[in-house]
Amino acid sequence: MPVSSVLMSMEHEGITLDTEALSKFSIELSNSLEKLHEGIIKDAGIEFNVDSPKQLGDILFNVLQIDEKAKTTKTGQFKTDEATLSKLKNEHEIIDKILNYRQQKKLKSTYVDALPKLATPTTNKIHTSYLQTVAATGRLSSNNPNLQNIPIRTERGRQVRKAFVPRNEEYTLLAADYSQIELRVIAAMSQEETMIEAFKNGEDIHASTAAKVFNVSLSDVTREQRGNAKTVNFGIIYGVSAFGLSNQTDLSRTEAKELIETYYETYPKLRKYMSSQVDFARDHGYVTTLSNRRRYLKDINSRNAIVRGAAERNAVNAPIQGSAADVIKIAMINIYNKLQQGGFKTKMLLQVHDELVFDVYKPELETMKVLIKEEMENAYTLSVPLDIEMDMGSNWLEAH
């Protein structure tokens, strides 16, 4: 309940959009899309709707016969998703054009063209809605428009993020995000000393994990080892399988299985904690977060092993993801109250699961850096420190 008034303020405040930058970008994308579309039709040798996965699958696998062992979806259509197409990049020149077309079309229709239409004409501000009763774990969700999935991973995507700007010259955007909050939560909840120690020492957790599981010194950890350790660390939060890990890495099923086993030997309390969560769920029918939010798991005792397996992963993941959500909500309430009490002009604008975005009145900047960091790090006391990264700039990309 206390979060709701904070969300109301954030929704009402809105964030300013550089609509001119987006309309220029839209024209660029139109030109690029037209060329790609032309090339795709030429390669196919026949006119078809490139936006239809059904028609595209027919062209790729029946007409061009790019892959005789093409996989299908549960409805019998050929799969044409990114993972599938990426593997076929070297088989035909059409593939790369389709991947580029898809990416640019997504950016244009979902963000570049859609967002300016939602801006209030007099202010150029857009106002999302935050929902507290959608996500099963206690996270927020955002819609109309969703401002929790603004692109960042590709260069073109980052152009979209650049269009989120401070309200005027007197303000700067500041983004503050929790560093590895879910891993810190699982380390604290499981009381896994080795992992707690790594966080207390301010270590790079993925490198630290790699050093331990591959039995090398921290300075000898290769990029590949760190990458694999990072994937396992994330996988643990979701309830990894050897299959899932091998899918996400270059490791074989057997290697993935061995890595998971070594991981649990390195962090034995983690495995204990995870099975205790599953046991609790079997006995009570739900699991809880730090703030006692419950997630009910009706399938936890299902006779169907697939269904039960999914519920067991939920039993492990929900307390972690949900506790991280508890922590940031507490931080939001405390920051909001401080901003109100201090009569500051700075406003909290956005929440993206482990990140808060502020429009900071420049004369308040030094005060805000301290206040925000302090409140986020001390929102909840765990047996591991919470660490914040923050940055600022004249747009959301620079602030991130």
Place this chain on the structure above:
DNA sequence: GTAATCACG
């Protein structure tokens, strides 16, 4: 209304 796809943490 559902499926497929893809954007984010």
Place this chain on the structure above:
DNA sequence: ACGTACGTGATTACA
């Protein structure tokens, strides 16, 4: 042999 990592929302095609 099966089916497999957690949580969302928007767009498009299509029945």
